[in-house]
Amino acid sequence: MSSFYENFIAETDNNNSTSEKGWSKRGITVNDTSVYTDYRLSKKHLGFALKQNVEELDHLLSSFDNKWQPLNGKKFWFTNYDDLLRGLRTIVWDKNVKSYLIDDKNSYLWSEIGLTSFLKREKVKENEEWPNIQFYEVNKLIADTNQFLILGNKNTIKRLNNNVINIFVVGIEQVLKNIDVAELYIKIKKEQREAEGGHLFPIFYTPSSQNRDILFILDNMRSNVMQYSKQRKALACLHCGRCNEVCPVFQCSGDKAYDNIFSGPIASVLLPHLETIDDYKFVSYACTLCGNCEKVCPVSLSLRDMIMENRKFFLEKGHLSLAEKQRVKKLHKTLQNRKKLNKVAILKSLKMRKMTTKELRRSRKLPKFEKQSFNQQYIKKLKENN
């Protein structure tokens, strides 16, 4: 079996990136340190490593599981949020938990789980000074050392030393093969955080106490995504949000459009598989396939390919109703007809009204069409320039 570096060099060769330092040709000595010092190379290397991690997820998780020693605290696997909250309720009742602290309240994970509302229902109060229980998001599990990588804040280390119950929560897809990949991950995250004017406090934590440290590993339909060979690469997403900034659909719809924690281009790939296809397939059709997201993605995810794969899958597996199929056929015909595309803006606006529901029109402002089509404007510009 070829090594990680050989695979990476082969992939880099295939991409014709001959200008990249040290990796451009097979046989050239790999300059390992440049992987950490050259930002572009770090991104490329990390993207490759994360996608490979997704492909080996089964193996990495079982390797992590097998190495877990009883001394390293407790760990539980949960299939969904309800399951996780039931597990948490048992701990709250057993240990008579009355107060809590969340290490990073802004993390999207807690709102995804619905943690604060759960704690409110259980009458557990927030107490930053004297909590009975503390919650941490684990950014990555390191498979070969059995450590947790936590991208915390300046108080995290101090909190980890509090003699209380620590609950660590992580998604099953967040597992890295080894510390080398973790370092690249930290480098890219650090650059990003610093560009936003913040600081990163990476901590490699080794759980050590039988009763104090408890790891919750959450599937939540991620294993469902693993069935799809193209789309599963989206699980390598860093949740950096750069694609949202350049996505024309996200700019119009915002981050609450799908009533879900996922938004933007990554939602177009994952949401139908994390929720139900029939309720969320529309998210894959919302994409205009402009490709802006791919240009900025630090781990080079081929989001358009994945979205197209979703659409193909929905059609092949009978997830489109007769009316939807007819609409696609009609659209296909229109898009091939220059005359129809050049029709005046008012007709297009009327069509748009017909295609949208009253409810949608009430909550959204429909886009205005230009008076002339792109084709007409282009020809006009050419004539003007001549």
Ligand code: SF4
């Ligand atoms: S750019 Fe988008 S898809 Fe790429 S890592 Fe960031 S959030 Fe994920």
